[in-house]
């Protein structure tokens with residue numbers, strides 16, 4: 385049954401073990417700490433956790449530089465702790481996805497160490513080498529401004545090696561069948577330990593041709609099918625959620641025309657348009673981006689997000705649009721990064737304005753796809769711009785008003801906990817928000833419940849309606865005789881509009897999913913609605929009792 389595809393309607397929560405909860409008091413988050421917080425996550429209503437890298441690593445790129453794929457970094461615990469965690473998650477109906485970082489290894493990985501020491505090493509061809517510095521070595525850096533080149537000379541190897549990212553992250557030669565076999569082995573290993581799949585890092589680079597002669601790297605899409613088949617043979621309901629910031633015309637190549645490649649991809653296209661819409665109060669480019677990404681195989685799904693652990697990448701907006709987003713959300717140079725993005729968290733970008741925060745999350749939860757929430761977003765955590773690069777948005781979770789926000793009993797947390805001011809742990813923390821029915825945390829819990837009660841969003845056909853105001857985005861989802869309408873006013877002013885465009889000929893009753901109120905068309909057939917500034921509403925179309933109306937199938 386197609387309804388069995390759990391990821392079509394999941395609520396994903398992304399977290400880093402290192403900064404979530406420290407149980408043993410050494411200042412570093414760990415699996416035992418995370419284990420103790422599983423009931424918190426279950427209470428929030430999330431049903432999948434995406435763990436950022438936790439494997440053994442020198443930690444120069446927050447774990448995205450792995451030196452042992454088959455272990456837990458000892459700072460976070462042991463493999464035993466990991467299995468306790470996946471078991472605990474499973475008991476609570478929560479699935480676990482983990483980061484799979486196989487475009488490159490750490491330069492401290494034994495494979496690279498062996499490869500560089502001896503031209504005849506069996507690992508030499510696991511990496512990408514060149515005798516001379518290739519002509520395009522100063523092109524295609526992922527971290528411009530910080531990263532100077534993509535080819536660096538290794539004195540021991542007496543050759544240059546290729547690195548799409550930092551120089552301590554040598555690229556794996558993914559075209560080598562031995563490397564491909566190893567990638568499958570890594571996936572198989574973690575599947576046995578209880579995960580339901582992988583957030584695959586940097587997918588377009590993993591499958592790109594690599595080498596000194598390559599000027600326009602072609603993607604080897606077959607590789608995606610190999611990964612997919614392996615996963616499904618080993619564990620039928622496991623998935624890959626691909627990090628692939630690609631243009632809409634390439635989407636189908638990643639999903640596979642027959643849905644035989646990646647099950648999920650992050651929707652970077654919609655993400656950027658969404659921030660532009662929030663910055664400009666113009667919903668039209670967002671509507672267009674949604675439209676452009678609607679088409680995909682039925683079994684595929686988008687991952688929708690607002691902010692993640694990286695910078696908000698605005699690289700695909702027009703120059704004018706990008707400047708608008710910078711101006712509204714990151715005017716200071718210190719808030720910007722890599723010439724293309726903003727490194728702040730969402731809450732400070734929106735100046736903590738609850739109306740706009742709710743609007744933004746309501747959008748993320750109701751656009752076509754599966755929402756991916758970042759830890760701390762549920763309490764509107766802030767950032768610390770004094771930390772370098774992307775670390776500003778990776779500070780420890782704020783649990784309480786205890787020292788260091790209750791994250792650790794140690795005086796030296798791995799990253800400083802945000803302290804003082806509106807976003808400091810003294811004001812922004814889980815403990816206080818739990819007790820306050822109007823808090824962001826309790827609002828988020830209600831939003832998650834509402835999303836679960838509207839499976840049409842994950843499954844249904846989405847239609848973009850045009851209620852005649854450029855700042856209003858209205859979507860209708862139809863699925864098996866059930867319909868949901870979600871309407872967002874991006875304007876800073878109240879608006880009145882006619883929603884009869886989204887309703888059937890006879891006019892249908894709209895039941896507000898949040899407050900149960902209902903509205904109908906007037907005698908002339910118009911369905912007038914008045915929305916306050918930044919208001920959002922989710923409606924079920926038809927019958928008096930929406931739970932009754934929702935037919936179980």
Ligand code: GLC
Pocket residue numbers: 445448449485549585586627693694
């Ligand atoms: C991805 C990750 C990023 C990391 C990079 C290199 O883009 O999201 O955090 O630095 O890959 O692995």
Ligand code: CA
Pocket residue numbers: 406407408409410411412413414459
């Ligand atoms: Ca610890």
